[in-house]
Amino acid sequence: MKAKILRTDAELFIIEQYLDELSEIADVVTTESYAEDDLAEVAKDVDVILTCYTNITSRVINAGPNLKGIVKYGVGTDAIDMEAATAKGVMVANCPDYGPDTVADHAFALMISLARKIPTLDRAMRKNAWVWPEPKLLGLDLNGKTVGLIGFGRIGRAMSRRCEGFSMNRLVYDPYVEPASVSEYGVSIVDLDELLTRADFVSIHCVLTPETKGLIDAAALQTMKETAFLIDVSRGAIIDEDALIQAIDEKRIAGAGFDVFGHEPLTPDYPLLGRDNVILTPHLAWWTEEAFERVERDTLDGILDILAGKIPKHLKNTEVLEP
Numbered sequence: 001m002k003a004k005i006l007r008t009d010a011e012l013f014i015i016e017q018y019l020d021e022l023s024e025i026a027d028v029v030t031t032e033s034y035a036e037d038d039l040a041e042v043a044k045d046v047d048v049i050l051t052c053y054t055n056i057t058s059r060v061i062n063a064g065p066n067l068k069g070i071v072k073y074g075v076g077t078d079a080i081d082m083e084a085a086t087a088k089g090v091m092v093a094n095c096p097d098y099g100p101d102t103v104a105d106h107a108f109a110l111m112i113s114l115a116r117k118i119p120t121l122d123r124a125m126r127k128n129a130w131v132w133p134e135p136k137l138l139g140l141d142l143n144g145k146t147v148g149l150i151g152f153g154r155i156g157r158a159m160s161r162r163c164e165g166f167s168m169n170r171l172v173y174d175p176y177v178e179p180a181s182v183s184e185y186g187v188s189i190v191d192l193d194e195l196l197t198r199a200d201f202v203s204i205h206c207v208l209t210p211e212t213k214g215l216i217d218a219a220a221l222q223t224m225k226e227t228a229f230l231i232d233v234s235r236g237a238i239i240d241e242d243a244l245i246q247a248i249d250e251k252r253i254a255g256a257g258f259d260v261f262g263h264e265p266l267t268p269d270y271p272l273l274g275r276d277n278v279i280l281t282p283h284l285a286w287w288t289e290e291a292f293e294r295v296e297r298d299t300l301d302g303i304l305d306i307l308a309g310k311i312p313k314h315l316k317n318t319e320v321l322e323p
Helices: 016-024 037-044 057-063 081-087 100-118 119-128 156-164 179-185 191-198 217-223 239-249 290-309
Strands: 001-008 026-030 046-051 069-072 091-093 146-150 168-174 201-204 229-232 255-258 278-280
Touching: 001 037, 001 229, 016 026, 016 290, 037 057, 046 290, 057 081, 069 146, 069 290, 091 290, 100 119, 100 156, 100 201, 100 229, 100 278, 119 201, 146 156, 146 191, 156 168, 156 179, 168 191, 191 217, 217 239
Parallel strands: 001 026, 001 046, 046 069, 069 091, 146 168, 146 201, 201 229, 229 255, 255 278
Antiparallel strands: none
């Protein structure tokens, strides 16, 4: 009897190119629903859940007596109830290697676009065909500026390398990193307040956890320079969006660039749409031809490992291996 795989996030067509190959050993059922009731119902007889943004709750996990593993299409596993999965002995695998440089490219693109006001210039050219130098179009050099990196994992380090190439000073806040272990990067390890006080650009690269949720709140935004920009390509919930909107409205920071949001997708009434000093992209920092191929293959490998009774390469909850 074939194994059964539940595929969520139907609009993403996850590993569509490999479904024929996968069909030889498993039946893949795709659900278009995000509702917990529907997910729990269809999860009753599945062996693996393949997911990206959908919330995989304790109820969904416990609905399937045969559930062996959950494979995250991407990196962050904050939408999966890891405690419930571990308690049930369900392996959770992700794909952390497919896009550190890809996402860092996007973060850097947001930073340089904010510094040089590229979206504003583009809109002006589209409207008027030409513009002349004027104070509101004056940009900033990156050379000699200070970037503050919150989180220094794979993506944070890739971002650091890009900033080093533009002769930027680099501050890092990451309580889980020992300074000696990153000495080769030439960064300064500081506390969060010092980073926010000194940085011309604050770029977020930590994962979303209970500890980091709302990390950048009203007080943190108040600590930043009025000339500083905030960039987030990690998770929207790390920032208090209401406090951010107020800070931008009151010109307490210079602007922001985001690829992630507290609630996705956005709606046309989102308050930061249309701002000259805010650049928004739709959670597509990872979306390049090369990264797409890597995450598709890594996802398939995770599924195949679980179905074969093997330990997936990128097992998140290693506690399930303990006797």
